[in-house]
Amino acid sequence: xNDTARAFRDLYGQPSxxxxxxxxxxxxxxxxxxxxxxxxxxxxxxxxTEVAAAPRSDTLLRLHSAASDSGVITxxxxxxxxxxxxxxxxxxAAYPAGVAWALREAGLPVGGAxxxxxxxxxxxxxxxxxxxxxxxxxxxxxxxxxxTPTRPELAALARRAENAYVGVPCGIMDQTASACxxxxxxxxxxxxxxRHDHVPFDCAAAGLRLLVIDTRVxxxxxxxxxxxxxASCHRAAARLGLPALRDxxxxxxxxxxxxxDDPVARRRVRHVVTENExxxxxxxxxxxxxxxxxxALLTEGxxxxxxDYAVSCPELDLAVTTANAAGAYGARMTGGGFGxxxxxxxxxxxxxxxxxxxxxAFARAGHVPPRITPVTPSAGAGRVV
Ligand code: ADP
Ligand code: MG
Numbered sequence: 001x002n003d004t005a006r007a008f009r010d011l012y013g014q015p016s017x018x019x020x021x022x023x024x025x026x027x028x029x030x031x032x033x034x035x036x037x038x039x040x041x042x043x044x045x046x047x048x049t050e051v052a053a054a055p056r057s058d059t060l061l062r063l064h065s066a067a068s069d070s071g072v073i074t075x076x077x078x079x080x081x082x083x084x085x086x087x088x089x090x091x092x093a094a095y096p097a098g099v100a101w102a103l104r105e106a107g108l109p110v111g112g113a114x115x116x117x118x119x120x121x122x123x124x125x126x127x128x129x130x131x132x133x134x135x136x137x138x139x140x141x142x143x144x145x146x147x148t149p150t151r152p153e154l155a156a157l158a159r160r161a162e163n164a165y166v167g168v169p170c171g172i173m174d175q176t177a178s179a180c181x182x183x184x185x186x187x188x189x190x191x192x193x194x195r196h197d198h199v200p201f202d203c204a205a206a207g208l209r210l211l212v213i214d215t216r217v218x219x220x221x222x223x224x225x226x227x228x229x230x231a232s233c234h235r236a237a238a239r240l241g242l243p244a245l246r247d248x249x250x251x252x253x254x255x256x257x258x259x260x261d262d263p264v265a266r267r268r269v270r271h272v273v274t275e276n277e278x279x280x281x282x283x284x285x286x287x288x289x290x291x292x293x294x295x296a297l298l299t300e301g302x303x304x305x306x307x308d309y310a311v312s313c314p315e316l317d318l319a320v321t322t323a324n325a326a327g328a329y330g331a332r333m334t335g336g337g338f339g340x341x342x343x344x345x346x347x348x349x350x351x352x353x354x355x356x357x358x359x360x361a362f363a364r365a366g367h368v369p370p371r372i373t374p375v376t377p378s379a380g381a382g383r384v385v
Contacts, residue, residue, distance in 0.1 A: 001015075001385065002019055002050075002384060002385055003118065004016075004019050004050040004051075004052045004116060004118045004384075005019050005052045005385060007052070007066065007116055007118060008052035008053075008054070008114075008116040011064055011072070011116055012054070012062075012114050012116070014054065015054070016052035016053055016054050016114075016116070017053060017054045017055065017144060018052070018053060018140070018143065018144070018383060018384075018385060019050050019051065019052045019053075019383070019384040019385045020050070020051050020053070020136050020139040020140040020143065020381070020382070020383050020384060021048040021049065021050045021051070021136055021381065021382060021383075021384045022048060022049055022131070022132045022133075022134075022135035022136035022139065022178045022179065022380070022381035023044040023045050023046070023047060023048045023049075023121070023132055023177075023178055023181070023378055023379070023380065023381070024044075024045040024047045024048070024049075024121035024122075024127040024128045024129055024131070024132045024178070025042045025043065025044055025045060025127065025128045025131065025132075025173075025174055025177035025178055025181065026042065026043065026045060026126075026127060026210075026212055026334050026335075026341065026343055026375065027040055027041065027042040027173065027177075027334045027335065027343075028041040028042065028043060028186050028201075028282065028294075028298075028334075028343070029041050029275070029278055029279050029282050029294075029297065029298060029301050029332065030042075030173075030189070030275060030276070030278075030279040031275060031301065031305055031309075031311075031332075031333070031334065031335070031336075031337075032229060032233075032271065032272065032275070032305070032309060032311065032336070033191070033246075033272060033275050033276055033279065034171030034172060034173045034189075034191045035169075035171045035230050035233065035234075036233050036237070036244050036245040036246050036272050036276075037191055037192040037243070037244035037245075037246035037247075038191060038192075038244075038245070038246045038272060038275070038276045038279070039188070039189065039190055039191070039246075039276050039279040039280060039283075040173045040189045040191065040279060041186045041187070041188055041189070041199070041279055041282055041283060041286075042173055042174070042176075042177035042181070042186065042187055042189065043177065043181055043185065043186040043187060043201065043377035043378070044177055044178065044181035044182075044183075044187075044377065044378045044379060044380050045121065045127060045212075045375050045378055046375060046376060046378040047119075047120045047121040047122070047127065047132075047375075048119070048120065048121065048132060048136075049117060049118070049119035049121055049129065049132035049133050049136045050117070050118050050119065050136065050384060051096075051115055051116070051117050051136040051137055051139075051140040052115070052116045052118075052140075053113050053114065053115045053116075053140040053141070053144055054113065054114050054144070055111060055112065055113050055144045055145065056111065056112030056113055056114060057111075057112070058111075058112045059076055059077040059078045059111060059112045060074055060075070060076055060077070060112045061074070061075045061076070061077050061096070061097060061100055061112060061113055061115070062074050062075075062113075062114045062115065063075070063093050063096050063097070063115050063117070064115065064116045064117065065092060065116075065117040065118075065119075066116070066117065066118045066119075067092075067117070067118075067119060067123070068091075068092055070091065070092070070093070073093045075093070075097050077100055077101075077104065077110070077111070077112060080097055080100065080101040080104075080165075081101075082098070082101065082164050082165045082167075085097075085165070092133075094165060094166045095130055095133045095134055095137070095161065095162070095166055096115060096117070096133065096134075096137040097165065098134070098161030098162065098164070098165025098166050099134050099137045099138045099141065099157065099158060099161040100113075100137070100141060101161065101165050102157045102158070102160040102161040102164070102165065103138065103141060103142065103147075103157055105160075106149075106157055106160075108142060108145075108147045108149060108157075109145065109147075110141040110142065110144070110145045110147065111145060113140070113141060113144055115137065115140065117133065117136075117137075119132065119133070122214060122371070124218055124340075125214045125216070125340055125341050125371075126214075126334060126335025126336065126339070126340025126341045127212070127214075127335070127340075127341060128174040128177070128178065128335075130162060130166075130168070130170075130174070131158060131162075131174035131175045131177070131178045132178050134158035134159075134161055134162060134175060134178075135154060135155065135158050135175055135178040135179045135381045136381060138154050138157060138158050138161075138179075139154065139179075139381050139382075139383070142154070143383065151179045151180045151380070151381075152176065152179070152180060152194065152196075154175075154179050154381075155172065155175035155176040155178070155179040155180060156172065156175070158175040158178075158179065159171075159172050159174075159175045162175075169226075169227070169230070171191060172189075172191055172194050173189060173191065176189055176194060176196060177189075177380070178380060178381055179380055179381050180196060180380050181198075181377070181378070181379065181380035182198050182379060182380060183377065183378055183379040184200060184201065184202050184376075184377055185198040185199055185200055185201055185377055186198070186199050186201045186283075186286065186377055187199075188279075188283050191246075192244070192246060199283055199286045199287055200286065200287075200289075201286050201291070201377050203291070203345075203348075203376060203377070204348070204376065206289075206291045206292075207347060207348050207349075208291055208292070208329075208345060208346065208347060208348060209345075209346050209347070209348045209350075209351055209374050210343060210344070210345055210346075210374065210375050210376070211323070211328075211343070211344045211346060211351065211354060211355065211372055211373070211374055211375075212334075212341050212342075212343055212372070212373045212374075212375050213319045213323065213341060213342040213343070213344065213358055213370050213371075213372050214340070214341045214370060214371040214372070214373070215313075215315035215316060215319060215339055215340065215341065215342065215367070215368075215370055216339075216368045216369075216370060216371060217313070217315050217339040217367070217368065218338065218339040218340065219313055219338040219339050221338045222336060222337065222338040222339065225311060225337070225338060226336055229268060229309065229311065232264070232265060232268050233245055233268055233269070233272060235265070236260060236265045236268060236269045239259075239260060239265075240256055240259060240260070240269075245269060245272040245273060246272075246276065248269070248273050250273055250274070250276070250277040253269075253270065253273045253274070256269065256273075257269065257270065267307075267308040267309070267310075268308065268309060270304070270308050271304045271305065271308035271309040274300075274304055274308075275301060275304060275305075278297045278300060278301050278304075281297055282294045282297050282298075285297075291345075292329050292345075294329070294330065294345065295328065295329025295330025295331075295345045296329075296330055297330065298329075298330035298331060298332045298343070298345060299320070299324060299330040299331060299332060301332045302316075302320050302331065302332035302333055302342075305332070305333055305337060306333075309337075311333075311336065311337030311338060312333050312337055312338075313337070313338050313339055314365070314367075315339065315362070315367050315370075316333040316337070316339070316340075316342050318358075318361055318362065318365060318367070319331070319333075319342035319344075319358055319362075319370065320332060320333065320342055320344075322357050322358045322361040323342070323344035323346070323354050323357070323358055324344075325357070326350070326353055326354045326357035326358070327346065327347070327350050327353065327354060328344040328345060328346045328350070328354060329345045329346065329347075330344070330345050331343065331344035331345070351374060355372045358370060358372060359372070
């Protein structure tokens with residue numbers, strides 16, 4: 001019995017029927033591409049969310065998270081409706097409740113269940129604790145009831161929960177990474193389809209390390225800017241007569257920019273098209289075992305997000321420039337921006353020097369101390385016990 005199962009038994013007074021886990025993710029590259037039908041290269045973190053669960057004979061869903069002091073929240077599956085979310089489902093409970101709702105909507109007849117949730121994925125750090133929670137819940141509920149959606153189906157249902165029930169207009173990347181990633185690989189995602197394959201990325205064997213630098217800030221701009229960038233991309237695609245910006249080939253970028261008169265739209269389009277190209281090139285380099293050479297593309301990606309897409313912030317820029325000055329092969333913000341985390345590709349032995357340089361730079365700038373964690377591409381969701 002693991003700690004999550006033990007906590008379940010202490011809480012509900014009976015043993016759980018299993019424990020399921022799903023990881024957070026970081027995106028190696030391919031930012032703000034998923035709502036443009038584009039490409040991304042996320043991988044699963046070693047950090048994960050565990051859900052211990054047992055079925056019930058009624059339609060109640062009882063939810064408890066070690067991360068919340070809200071106690072046990074009880075909802076009735078039979079009455080879940082995104083238009084009339086019950087009070088208890090307004091906060092964090094909307095994520096697991098939304099998953100149960102999406103599964104049932106899709107004709108997967110999950111019944112009542114007791115759930116206890118425990119996670120070491122930092123929340124709100126751009127590492128997708130929300131997808132980890134959704135996918136772990138979805139796996140727990142479906143396996144409790146003997147249902148077997150494929151992993152991409154599970155990811156799509158988790159995304160539907162977040163879009164339609166929680167009300168966050170995210171793309172498919174986070175849930176796909178959490179549900180489908182494999183250890184030692186990045187997931188090469190074509191969000192049109194969606195389709196994916198796995199590209200080896202064994203940092204340790206190459207003497208490399210990936211550092212996640214959590215800036216621990218989240219600027220208020222994030223939600224509004226996300227909606228604005230999304231709308232601006234969709235407008236530009238329509239203006240260019242394309243279904244999505246994904247349909248603008250890199251070779252035709254300059255010509256297309258000449259057909260857009262709004263300078264801001266031109267910058268947004270340039271980011272999306274060059275970013276898709278960078279994802280494809282990084283994927284090829286990884287496939288060829290040329291890991292260090294990806295660094296320059298990571299840094300180029302950051303410059304594009306900072307200058308063309310305008311979603312970076314001083315803390316992220318400082319993390320990136322400092323890591324690079326301290327010897328990183330490359331670094332970039334990862335996630336939606338305006339805070340959250342940056343990622344740096346470094347030689348394994350450079351970790352103390354890079355971590356110290358970034359921590360010192362943050363202190364000198366008067367920022368909150370960053371949280372710096374080495375990460376390795378880890379396994380996607382699965383049953384733990
Ligand atoms: P991110 O996915 O980048 O961590 P989000 O804002 O998308 O940030 O999701 C964070 C939210 O997900 C939290 O505010 C909380 O509502 C919910 N959440 C994530 N993990 C947990 C958990 N272990 N327990 C309860 N709620 C969680
Ligand atoms: Mg999230």
